[in-house]
Amino acid sequence: MKFTSTLVAAAGLLASPALAAPYAQLQTRNTTSSSSTVEQPVLNVTYTSPVNSSLPNVVIFATGGTIAGSSASNTDTTKYTAGVVGIEALVQAVPNILNVTNVVGSQVANTGSVNINSTIILRMAKLANGILCAENSTTDGLVITHGTDTLEETAFFMDMTVNCKSPVVVVGAMRPSTAISADGPANLLEAVTVAVSPAARNRGAMIVLNDRIGQATYTSKTNANSLDTFQAIEQGYIGGFLSNKPFFYYPASQPTFKNKFDVTNITELPQVDVLISYQNFDAALIPAAVKAGAKGIVIGGTGAGSTTDVAQPYIEAALAAGIPIVLSSKTNGGAVPPSGSGAISSGFLNPVKSRLQLQLALATGMGMEEIRGLFEDKLAGYLEA
Ligand code: ASP
Numbered sequence: 517m518k519f520t521s522t523l524v525a526a527a528g529l530l531a532s533p534a535l536a537a538p539y540a541q542l543q544t545r546n547t548t549s550s551s552s553t554v555e556q557p558v559l560n561v562t563y564t565s566p567v568n569s570s571l572p573n574v575v576i577f578a579t580g581g582t583i584a585g586s587s588a589s590n591t592d593t594t595k596y597t598a599g600v601v602g603i604e605a606l607v608q609a610v611p612n613i614l615n616v617t618n619v620v621g622s623q624v625a626n627t628g629s630v631n632i633n634s635t636i637i638l639r640m641a642k643l644a645n646g647i648l649c650a651e652n653s654t655t656d657g658l659v660i661t662h663g664t665d666t667l668e669e670t671a672f673f674m675d676m677t678v679n680c681k682s683p684v685v686v687v688g689a690m691r692p693s694t695a696i697s698a699d700g701p702a703n704l705l706e707a708v709t710v711a712v713s714p715a716a717r718n719r720g721a722m723i724v725l726n727d728r729i730g731q732a733t734y735t736s737k738t739n740a741n742s743l744d745t746f747q748a749i750e751q752g753y754i755g756g757f758l759s760n761k762p763f764f765y766y767p768a769s770q771p772t773f774k775n776k777f778d779v780t781n782i783t784e785l786p787q788v789d790v791l792i793s794y795q796n797f798d799a800a801l802i803p804a805a806v807k808a809g810a811k812g813i814v815i816g817g818t819g820a821g822s823t824t825d826v827a828q829p830y831i832e833a834a835l836a837a838g839i840p841i842v843l844s845s846k847t848n849g850g851a852v853p854p855s856g857s858g859a860i861s862s863g864f865l866n867p868v869k870s871r872l873q874l875q876l877a878l879a880t881g882m883g884m885e886e887i888r889g890l891f892e893d894k895l896a897g898y899l900e901a
Pocket residue numbers: 580581582583598627628629630662663664665666688689690
């Protein structure tokens with residue numbers, strides 16, 4: 517049976533013609549979970565490679581970014597337009613991909629990653645569960661092509677929400693497709709190669725750029741310009757590539773500080789805003805954010821969650837009104853240790869990752885103390901041992 521029809525049957529999804537515009541329809545149908553009455557999204561297949569039955573199968577969600585960016589100048593690495601090149605051209609630029617795997621692609625969006633939003637990541641998580649985690653799935657792995665600016669957010673979200681052993685690999689590029697030494701083609705080839713590698717199973721979502729494999733919960737963008745921008749400073753890479761062959765430093769394992777969520781019944785993610793603390797921060801932005809619709813707030817504290825004395829009454833008032841406040845660190849490194857009361861401590865999650873976990877906690881109906889436990893209990897277990 518052809519991959520496309522097998523994929524569609526396995527996931528219970530309907531293939532449909534190419535989207536007229538990025539972000540277009542969220543076609544829905546009750547498919548992913550029989551116990552759910554919430555309509556699940558349908559995959560819009562916009563590209564299928566020729567099928568070779570001896571090869572594994574990968575699905576690519578293309579979202580845009582620099583990897584799909586284009587510029588009139590081949591030396592321009594800052595003023596190009598992100599999200600221009602479509603999935604078919606991306607795959608065709610690297611013919612070696614079709615020696616490694618069959619490909620079914622969906623152009624989920626085509627934009628710079630600053631415009632990737634809660635609706636898009638929730639949709640991708642639901643599609644990923646339907647495609648990868650169905651009992652009779654014929655898809656070996658999922659690749660998401662993505663702008664690097666918010667790549668760590670999408671990757672972390674997928675890590676928390678795709679609930680099976682199949683790999684999810686999020687890939688981008690720092691140089692547009694038109695640049696001399698564009699990094700996108702090699703990154704994409706490595707991403708699909710690791711996505712179909714048996715050694716990549718049961719490692720959650722991974723980030724692949726620059727010949728390195730990072731685990732999504734711990735990996736972040738650390739440099740605005742350089743090719744080696746994605747790093748897990750404390751935890752390190754989990755693997756890499758030599759001559760396009762993936763290797764791993766350790767057997768498959770999951771991050772200690774990762775929490776899992778079932779998105780089947782989530783229809784939208786609540787607004788959670790991030791504020792950064794600094795000298796003179798008076799946190800009047802907290803009530804302003806709540807007034808603008810925030811159901812939770814993350815503060816990127818100046819050190820281990822620290823913020824000004826003047827901010828304390830605003831934090832206490834928000835907590836008293838039932839708005840969870842999570843204190844993280846704008847240093848993007850280290851941990852905010854558990855406090856046990858008052859504002860919630862982020863542990864090792866940086867501000868943007870804390871935001872996503874808080875969104876999922878609120879969306880699944882957790883109350884204040886349950887959310888505190890989610891953020892604080894694992895690290896508290898180590899500190900109190
Ligand atoms: N601005 C681009 C984006 O995030 C940057 C990149 O992809 O590297 O889409």
